[in-house]
Amino acid sequence: xxxxxxxxxxxxxxxxxxxxxxxxxxxxxxxxxxxxxxxxxxxxxxxxxxxxxxxxxxxxxxxxxxxxxxxxxxxxxxxxxxxxxxxxxxxxxxxxxxxxxxxxxxxxxxxxxxxxxxxxxxxxxxxxxxxxxxxxxxxxxxxxxxxxxxxxxxxxxxxxxxxxxx
Amino acid sequence: xxxxxxxxxxxxxxxxxxxxxxxxxxxxxxxxxxxxxxxxxxxxxxxxxxxxxxxxxxxxxxxxxxxxxxxxxxxxxxxxxxxxxxxxxxxxxxxxxxxxxxxxxxxxxxxxxxxxxxxxxxxxxxxxxxxxxxxxxxxxxxxxxxxxxxxxxxxxxxxxxxxxxxxxxxxxxxxxxxxxxxxxxxxxxxxxxxxxxxxxxxxxxxxxxxxxxxxxxxxxxxxxxxxxxxxxxxxxxxxxxxxxxxxxxxxxxxxxxxxxxxxxxxxxxxxxxxxxxxxxxxxxxxxxxxxxxxxxxxxxxxxxxxxxxxxxxxxxxxxxxxxxxxxxxxxxxxxxxxxxxxxxxxxxxxxxxxxxxxxxxxxxxxxxxxxxxxxxxxxxxxxxxxxxxxxxxxxxxxxxxxxxxxxxxxxxxxxxxxxxxxxxxxxxxxxxxxxxxxxxxxxxxxxxxxxxxxxxxxxxxxxxxxxxxxxxxxxxxxxxxxxxxxxxxxxxxxxxxxxxxxxxxxxxxxxxxxxxxxxxxxxxxxxxxxxxxxxxxxxxxxxxxxxxxxxxxxxxxxxxxxxxxxxxxxxxxxxxxxxxxxxxxxxxxxxxxxxxxxxxxxxxxxxxxxxxxxxxxxxxxxxxxxxxxxxxxxxxxxxxxxxxxxxxxxxxxxxxxxxxxxxxx
Ligand SMILES: Cc1cc2nc3c(=O)[nH]c(=O)nc-3n(C[C@H](O)[C@H](O)[C@H](O)COP(=O)(O)OP(=O)(O)OC[C@H]3O[C@@H](n4cnc5c(N)ncnc54)[C@H](O)[C@@H]3O)c2cc1C
Ligand code: SF4
Ligand code: SF4
Ligand code: FES
Numbered sequence: 001x002x003x004x005x006x007x008x009x010x011x012x013x014x015x016x017x018x019x020x021x022x023x024x025x026x027x028x029x030x031x032x033x034x035x036x037x038x039x040x041x042x043x044x045x046x047x048x049x050x051x052x053x054x055x056x057x058x059x060x061x062x063x064x065x066x067x068x069x070x071x072x073x074x075x076x077x078x079x080x081x082x083x084x085x086x087x088x089x090x091x092x093x094x095x096x097x098x099x100x101x102x103x104x105x106x107x108x109x110x111x112x113x114x115x116x117x118x119x120x121x122x123x124x125x126x127x128x129x130x131x132x133x134x135x136x137x138x139x140x141x142x143x144x145x146x147x148x149x150x151x152x153x154x155x156x157x158x159x160x161x162x163x164x165x166x
Numbered sequence: 167x168x169x170x171x172x173x174x175x176x177x178x179x180x181x182x183x184x185x186x187x188x189x190x191x192x193x194x195x196x197x198x199x200x201x202x203x204x205x206x207x208x209x210x211x212x213x214x215x216x217x218x219x220x221x222x223x224x225x226x227x228x229x230x231x232x233x234x235x236x237x238x239x240x241x242x243x244x245x246x247x248x249x250x251x252x253x254x255x256x257x258x259x260x261x262x263x264x265x266x267x268x269x270x271x272x273x274x275x276x277x278x279x280x281x282x283x284x285x286x287x288x289x290x291x292x293x294x295x296x297x298x299x300x301x302x303x304x305x306x307x308x309x310x311x312x313x314x315x316x317x318x319x320x321x322x323x324x325x326x327x328x329x330x331x332x333x334x335x336x337x338x339x340x341x342x343x344x345x346x347x348x349x350x351x352x353x354x355x356x357x358x359x360x361x362x363x364x365x366x367x368x369x370x371x372x373x374x375x376x377x378x379x380x381x382x383x384x385x386x387x388x389x390x391x392x393x394x395x396x397x398x399x400x401x402x403x404x405x406x407x408x409x410x411x412x413x414x415x416x417x418x419x420x421x422x423x424x425x426x427x428x429x430x431x432x433x434x435x436x437x438x439x440x441x442x443x444x445x446x447x448x449x450x451x452x453x454x455x456x457x458x459x460x461x462x463x464x465x466x467x468x469x470x471x472x473x474x475x476x477x478x479x480x481x482x483x484x485x486x487x488x489x490x491x492x493x494x495x496x497x498x499x500x501x502x503x504x505x506x507x508x509x510x511x512x513x514x515x516x517x518x519x520x521x522x523x524x525x526x527x528x529x530x531x532x533x534x535x536x537x538x539x540x541x542x543x544x545x546x547x548x549x550x551x552x553x554x555x556x557x558x559x560x561x562x563x564x565x566x567x568x569x570x571x572x573x574x575x576x577x578x579x580x581x582x583x584x585x586x587x588x589x590x591x592x593x594x595x596x597x598x599x600x601x602x603x604x605x606x607x608x609x610x611x612x613x614x615x616x617x618x619x620x621x622x623x624x625x626x627x628x629x630x631x632x633x634x635x636x637x638x639x640x641x642x643x644x645x646x647x648x649x650x651x652x653x654x655x656x657x658x659x660x661x662x663x664x665x666x667x668x669x670x671x672x673x674x675x676x677x678x679x680x681x682x683x684x685x686x687x688x689x690x691x692x693x694x695x696x697x698x699x700x701x702x703x704x705x706x707x708x709x710x711x712x713x714x715x716x717x718x719x720x721x722x723x724x725x726x727x728x729x730x731x732x733x734x735x736x737x738x739x740x741x742x743x744x745x746x747x748x749x750x751x752x753x754x755x756x757x758x759x760x761x762x763x764x765x766x767x768x769x770x771x772x773x774x775x776x777x778x779x780x781x782x783x784x785x786x787x788x789x790x791x792x793x794x795x796x797x798x799x800x801x802x803x804x805x806x807x808x809x810x811x812x813x814x815x816x817x818x819x820x821x822x823x824x825x826x827x828x829x830x831x
Binding site: 013015020024025027028030031032034035036037039042043044045046047048050051052053054055056059060063064065078079080081082083086087090122 | 236237238262264265266267269270271272273276277279280283284287687697707751769771772800801802803804806807808816818819821824825827828829831
């Protein structure tokens with residue numbers, strides 16, 4: 001019998017951007033090995049991490065994701081030789097930008113999971129889910145998106161007036 | 167408005183046990199744009215596929231989502247089924263609700279909700295899918311082989327025997343490479359010339375092989391199936407059609423004191439020469455740097471004595487352009503020299519061994535020439551300095567190899583074996599002599615290899631000393647070898663008559679220049695890189711270019727020949743069809759938006775991006791844009807994520823498709 005499932009007040013949405021060749025296959029392996037993990041994650045398949053545009057991460061947060069996972073082949077194992085090196089550089093820079101706009105970097109995980117690492121996939125998804133659950137919903141982007149206040153909060157009378165005048 | 171069909175599979179009970187498939191189908195029906203949804207026990211079975219095909223026509227579907235197992239399992243199956251029903255296969259997507267859902271979750275409510283969301287995301291994605299057509303590229307069925315060592319010759323013969331045209335380009339005046347220089351070969355001690363020269367002749371006489379010796383690849387353009395290769399045929403100064411190979415010119419040439427590189431400078435040759443008597447082709451070449459005619463305009467003896475009038479001082483380099491479908495690179499290796507290296511070089515020389523200035527300290531290949539029956543000494547093992555027979559000989563293994571401080575950390579793989587061979591050849595020829603070998607460890611992983619190595623000790627009395635040599639210096643007419651025996655923990659000193667260094671196998675000087683012409687990658691030492699160390703060991707990441715032999719890494723003859731035949735098999739696979747068909751997952755440039763920054767070109771791992779000029783009718787340049795060669799593009803999408811103006815797009819993974827999927831979250 002399975003232990004009684006714990007009920008939570010908050011179920012975070014996790015979105016995972018993964019490459020077909022390694023991480024997607026690793027997640028498949030977790031399935032064929034019948035490993036269990038939280039059902040919060042939604043997987044988007046890419047040919048390679050090289051294809052993953054940082055805009056997608058922003059978009060995901062904006063659409064209500066509370067945590068984002070980016071994962072591909074280990075360095076040196078990329079099916080397209082070097083796509084993951086470009087991705088790594090891109091995300092190193094991008095993290096700084098995210099931090100600057102106020103995203104808690106704990107919500108974003110970047111890591112390598114090979115086609116043989118079903119266990120690592122489970123571990124990562126579980127960890128991220130639990131971590132983000134602890135952090136609570138990611139509200140910043142949603143509020144921004146709702147109020148169209150990309151340049152900052154409109155929290156004074158003058159600003160509100162100016163905003164309405166546009 | 168789209169007309170999407172959603173097919174939810176039970177997978178027996180594999181999915182339906184934890185996912186309420188019926189509910190997923192009912193929910194899918196309500197998504198806007200879904201014209202039909204159903205669930206079925208086994209979608210991949212024949213009846214399941216027929217269900218899909220029938221629905222395509224009955225409901226006039228323009229997109230399909232199959233919610234079932236991983237696309238890695240059955241995407242092909244369902245795309246084929248759609249194709250058969252007249253729907254473009256690339257309008258089919260799979261929602262993975264088995265590996266990513268039913269198998270990893272236990273709670274039916276949760277799993278059903280997740281499955282529904284996955285399906286929704288893929289429905290939104292498939293609405294953005296475009297019809298794609300498989301890409302076909304014509305294939306020119308003519309192979310280029312660069313390098314005429316055993317690797318190149320083997321690959322050329324295999325491909326030519328299969329009925330395809332081969333162009334073999336060799337830099338030296340004769341084909342044969344290093345194997346033509348060897349005396350006898352491990353592990354069987356058969357004479358190298360005896361097994362090599364017939365192959366050289368076969369290659370030269372093969373009706374399907376065009377041989378360009380004394381030639382080099384000047385330029386390579388194009389891509390898999392469609393290369394244009396320019397070959398520089400260096401001026402030989404001898405007309406190959408007229409020359410009969412009689413050799414009178416060489417006999418009469420007054421310049422006879424030129425060290426012959428083929429014999430590791432132990433023997434001499436004339437200015438008009440063939441590098442060795444069995445050379446193929448057997449046509450001499452004039453070494454213009456040492457020829458009196460070319461230096462001073464006098465002499466011309468060879469021309470006077472040549473019966474058929476083949477000597478031609480006015481000959482010039484010729485450029486030949488060949489259309490090629492596939493390229494095999496087989497440029498082989500070079501031996502490390504202990505000589506002083508230019509300042510700043512990562513690879514160091516050996517001052518402690520005299521920097522190559524002690525005449526009786528030689529390398530393995532020089533020993534091969536001494537031991538070779540057709541070599542400069544007729545097979546007598548003698549000292550280069552005074553021609554005396556060495557009674558005490560010391561072999562030192564791993565010189566340069568596995569020596570990080572000298573700049574090379576890899577193992578050269580062949581030296582343990584050829585040193586064992588050398589001790590045997592020595593013992594066969596100098597019965598009262600004694601051979602010592604300094605070694606780190608003996609690496610003999612090959613068929614019959616360990617037995618061979620043991621024989622050198624047990625039957626041929628070689629004394630193996632485990633340890634390194636720290637210094638070599640001359641004392642009278644002896645060479646003092648100072649080393650250590652780490653098994654006994656003592657210092658050893660041997661007064662030797664001759665020392666043979668098993669120096670590292672290195673890529674050819676300038677190997678990187680050829681790689682740059684070909685657009686292939688190379689490692690930190692300049693060995694050419696295979697696409698995958700385990701699964702694609704003979705292919706380059708650059709489509710249509712293959713590797714054979716020691717240019718890819720140190721190799722002995724059996725490994726070289728195997729790899730050459732494997733490369734040939736890859737070429738033959740390519741040539742087995744008139745057209746190359748591939749998945750249309752390639753990048754395309756939207757020329758209107760391209761700002762010609764060429765970031766895409768910089769990041770593309772395949773070198774697929776080219777610069778393209780757009781001109782008006784009068785031929786005036788309007789602008790330069792990026793162009794992705796579909797024959798070369800690997801389909802990774804790195805360019806798209808990099809392009810600042812969003813002007814390059816990977817089919818099958820467009821921004822619209824992905825954003826639609828995210829927005830369905
Ligand atoms: C001392 C010694 C002893 C050995 N003994 C044995 C043995 O007993 N048994 C055994 O199995 N192996 C032995 N080997 C290893 C053997 O020599 C190699 O495995 C084999 O020669 C590799 O063949 P290859 O065709 O790859 O390279 P190579 O023999 O180096 O041939 C490469 C060819 O390419 C040509 N070339 C280079 N650059 C260009 C260019 N840019 N354009 C056109 N042409 C070019 C070269 O001129 C050459 O003809 C020995 C090696 C050494 C050093
Ligand atoms: S990165 Fe984009 S804009 Fe720049 S050259 Fe390539 S396609 Fe054109
Ligand atoms: S998709 Fe990858 S391989 Fe193709 S052009 Fe872009 S970067 Fe190069
Ligand atoms: S293919 Fe997995 S990261 Fe490039």
